Amino acid sequence: MKFRPFRLSLLGVSLLIPAALCAVILFLLIYSGQAFIYNGLGFVWRLTWDLGNLYADPVTVHGISVPLGASYGILVFVVGTLLSSFIAILIAVPLSVGAAIFLAEAAPSKIRPVLSMLVELVAVVPSVVFGLWGVAVLVPFIGRYLAPSGNGYGLLAASIVLALMITPIIATTLLDSLMQVPKENRESAFALGATHFEVVSKAMMPMVRSTLIGGIVLALGRALGETMAVLMVSGGAINILPSSIFSPVSTIASFIVSQLDSAESDPTNMAVRSLAEIALVLFLITLAVNAGAKFLSSGALRVSNRK
Amino acid sequence: MREAPAGLTGISTQGLLIRNALVKLTHKLRRSGVAALALAAAIGITGTAHAATSLVETGSSLLYPLFNLWVPDFTAANPGIQLSTTSTGSGAGIAQSIKGLVQIGASDAYLSDGIMKKNPGMLSIPLAISAQAINYNLPGLNGKSLKLSGPILAGIYSGKITKWNDKAIAAANPGVALPDHVIIPVHRVDGSGDTFIFTQYLAFSTPSWAKTVDYGTAVSWPAVSGGIGANGNSGMVTAVAANPYSVAYIGVSYAAQVEKAGLGVAALKDKAGVYVMPTAANIAAAADSVVTTTPPDERISMIFAPGELAYPIVNYEYAIINSAQSDATTASAVQTFLNWALTSGNDMKYLSKVHFLPLPAAIVTLSKTQIAKIH
Numbered sequence: 071m072k073f074r075p076f077r078l079s080l081l082g083v084s085l086l087i088p089a090a091l092c093a094v095i096l097f098l099l100i101y102s103g104q105a106f107i108y109n110g111l112g113f114v115w116r117l118t119w120d121l122g123n124l125y126a127d128p129v130t131v132h133g134i135s136v137p138l139g140a141s142y143g144i145l146v147f148v149v150g151t152l153l154s155s156f157i158a159i160l161i162a163v164p165l166s167v168g169a170a171i172f173l174a175e176a177a178p179s180k181i182r183p184v185l186s187m188l189v190e191l192v193a194v195v196p197s198v199v200f201g202l203w204g205v206a207v208l209v210p211f212i213g214r215y216l217a218p219s220g221n222g223y224g225l226l227a228a229s230i231v232l233a234l235m236i237t238p239i240i241a242t243t244l245l246d247s248l249m250q251v252p253k254e255n256r257e258s259a260f261a262l263g264a265t266h267f268e269v270v271s272k273a274m275m276p277m278v279r280s281t282l283i284g285g286i287v288l289a290l291g292r293a294l295g296e297t298m299a300v301l302m303v304s305g306g307a308i309n310i311l312p313s314s315i316f317s318p319v320s321t322i323a324s325f326i327v328s329q330l331d332s333a334e335s336d337p338t339n340m341a342v343r344s345l346a347e348i349a350l351v352l353f354l355i356t357l358a359v360n361a362g363a364k365f366l367s368s369g370a371l372r373v374s375n376r377k
Numbered sequence: 378m379r380e381a382p383a384g385l386t387g388i389s390t391q392g393l394l395i396r397n398a399l400v401k402l403t404h405k406l407r408r409s410g411v412a413a414l415a416l417a418a419a420i421g422i423t424g425t426a427h428a429a430t431s432l433v434e435t436g437s438s439l440l441y442p443l444f445n446l447w448v449p450d451f452t453a454a455n456p457g458i459q460l461s462t463t464s465t466g467s468g469a470g471i472a473q474s475i476k477g478l479v480q481i482g483a484s485d486a487y488l489s490d491g492i493m494k495k496n497p498g499m500l501s502i503p504l505a506i507s508a509q510a511i512n513y514n515l516p517g518l519n520g521k522s523l524k525l526s527g528p529i530l531a532g533i534y535s536g537k538i539t540k541w542n543d544k545a546i547a548a549a550n551p552g553v554a555l556p557d558h559v560i561i562p563v564h565r566v567d568g569s570g571d572t573f574i575f576t577q578y579l580a581f582s583t584p585s586w587a588k589t590v591d592y593g594t595a596v597s598w599p600a601v602s603g604g605i606g607a608n609g610n611s612g613m614v615t616a617v618a619a620n621p622y623s624v625a626y627i628g629v630s631y632a633a634q635v636e637k638a639g640l641g642v643a644a645l646k647d648k649a650g651v652y653v654m655p656t657a658a659n660i661a662a663a664a665d666s667v668v669t670t671t672p673p674d675e676r677i678s679m680i681f682a683p684g685e686l687a688y689p690i691v692n693y694e695y696a697i698i699n700s701a702q703s704d705a706t707t708a709s710a711v712q713t714f715l716n717w718a719l720t721s722g723n724d725m726k727y728l729s730k731v732h733f734l735p736l737p738a739a740i741v742t743l744s745k746t747q748i749a750k751i752h
Contacts, residue, residue: 118597119597120596120597121593121595121596121597123591123593124489124491124593124594125489125490125491125592125593126490126491127490127491128491137491139591141597205612205615205619209619210619213619213620219559219561219603220561220620220621220622221561221603221605221620221623222619222620223605223607223616223619223620224605301566301608302608302612305605305606306564306566306605306606306607306608307604307605307606308566308597308598308606309597309598309599309600310600310601310602310604313602317602317603318603318604318605318606320566320606324566328566328567328568328595328606328608329568329595330468330568331465331466331467331468331469331567331568331569331594331595332468332568332569332593332594332595333468333568333595334468334469334471334472334568335467335468335471335472335489335492335568335594337489337491337492337494337495338491
């Protein structure tokens with residue numbers, strides 16, 4: 071076989087990314103191994119997260135040393151993560167589809183580049199800036215005008231902040247592909263007597279369906295993993311499930327970052343191992359969401375067969 | 378290029394020579410574009426002319442403002458030592474000091490027995506005395522200091538007392554028109570020394586809290602509908618200010634922000650049954666009452682201390698130090714800093730800015746004995 075240095079070096083580089091991914095999974099699996107044994111399968115269904123008494127002598131359960139009274143249950147955080155992300159998607163999709171269609175079809179061609187650049191700019195605003203805006207503006211607004219309890223921190227605030235962060239992601243991907251719909255398709259629909267609305271909804275949107283789903287998956291990935299902005303506005307619930315859209319929640323990512331500090335002072339290390347187990351759960355959730363969306367858009371195999 | 382050497386003004390004659398050489402050099406290299414590079418390298422050389430011992434401090438966000446006041450004066454007095462500080466949280470301060478990543482860990486909480494068993498060489502050395510206020514946002518009542526007790530606060534944070542006009546609160550505050558409104562308890566979501574000392578007050582004053590939740594830097598907060606979590610002391614101030622009818626525990630170093638937000642400060646029931654405010658005199662009373670009982674390793678809680686007017690939520694701010702440092706130079710630099718902090722650093726000109734109090738003389742003696750163990 072011919073020796074191809076260029077091809078080989080590319081192979082090495084392309085293998086690096088999956089290798090890094092495997093290394094992370096392997097690390098999480100090995101590191102959280104003891105936590106798996108101690109927590110069992112109830113980990114995902116239990117409601118109570120308790121680091122135990124870090125100031126008393128550790129006890130030994132099933133041969134594993136843990137702090138007295140430690141109980142690791144993450145249902146609250148799984149529910150918080152899924153709810154806040156899905157509500158964010160519900161808010162963001164109509165907004166971003168509307169914005170993309172406006173930019174592609176209705177915006178005057180002179181201001182279109184300016185507007186689309188502005189939308190792209192919103193996508194690169196650091197999340198902590200959204201968090202600050204949430205704390206300073208959104209939370210007091212919800213507290214004063216919407217929430218019956220007068221408390222603005224919670225599921226709704228987290229979802230709106232997330233929605234604002236992901237709207238430009240969906241809008242820009244959708245706008246790009248709307249602009250690439252062949253002129254002929256558009257014009258023939260007009261020639262057949264379709265209204266502008268029908269042209270967009272019947273001739274253009276079906277062509278960009280898989281891009282739309284791709285954009286949503288990308289956005290969902292960011293929403294599920296968002297940490298700081300959510301931590302600032304979600305109200306940091308623990309041991310309690312949300313009862314309404316105004317209830318405080320916690321997401322997996324924000325919970326990990328808020329607990330790590332205390333977990334590190336656990337002499338048995340079980341708290342950090344359990345946090346690694348939560349990280350694994352978050353990883354599985356994102357994986358499942360991505361796989362599901364790929365399946366929905368059935369675009370999974372399209373990348374490899376270029377015509 | 379013309380302004381470039383200006384950054385080097387203010388250095389010694391030796392530096393001046395280098396500066397002249399640099400100017401010549403930059404003239405020569407101006408066109409080649411490597412002038413900036415050469416300049417940067419030269420600055421690097423002058424910067425390391427006298428090798429300084431570098432110390433790193435990390436941990437408690439409550440201690441951080443004090444360290445910020447200390448560092449410029451300490452390094453001015455000890456040019457041979459470089460000290461950098463970061464605010465990460467007490468848990469991180471403890472963990473990184475044990476791992477040897479930093480020389481000084483800052484913590485509001487002393488090391489637990491579990492950690493001491495695993496790392497017998499670790500020291501908990503008090504640097505100053507701090508306290509915590511219970512703040513609330515009750516429209517119309519923030520000017521009055523509401524009287525609260527450990528059992529009342531435990532009731533609020535465990536969901537047994539849900540309204541401000543609950544009879545337990547009313548009994549402690551006769552004559553105050555308490556609103557018929559749901560209480561919003563606010564707690565810290567991050568690992569926090571403030572959570573540690575607050576939950577310790579509840580645990581020491583209320584047996585049922587000790588049996589269920591107990592104390593720690595992050596506890597398993599009972600499910601209270603409407604209770605919220607906030608991030609950091611500043612997040613607590615924001616959350617209470619934004620939510621009328623809420624209550625929170627906030628470190629005294631944030632007293633200025635609390636006052637600016639117009640929040641109320643509660644008088645707390647001490648061990649003698651008297652309601653006391655977090656004044657300097659009452660905090661000092663609590664500190665004085667544990668001076669004689671402080672053990673040689675200085676790991677002791679000052680929470681709910683005995684004494685007629687002892688404010689119940691008072692604590693030592695600790696430096697968490699590994700007694701075995703990497704080398705003798707580092708060890709002596711750490712000792713120099715700690716001894717400075719206990720003497721010059723305990724001056725009220727630093728402490729009063731963050732509402733801390735100096736250590737009593739007997740505690741300074743104990744701390745110095747511990748500092749002598751560092752090698």
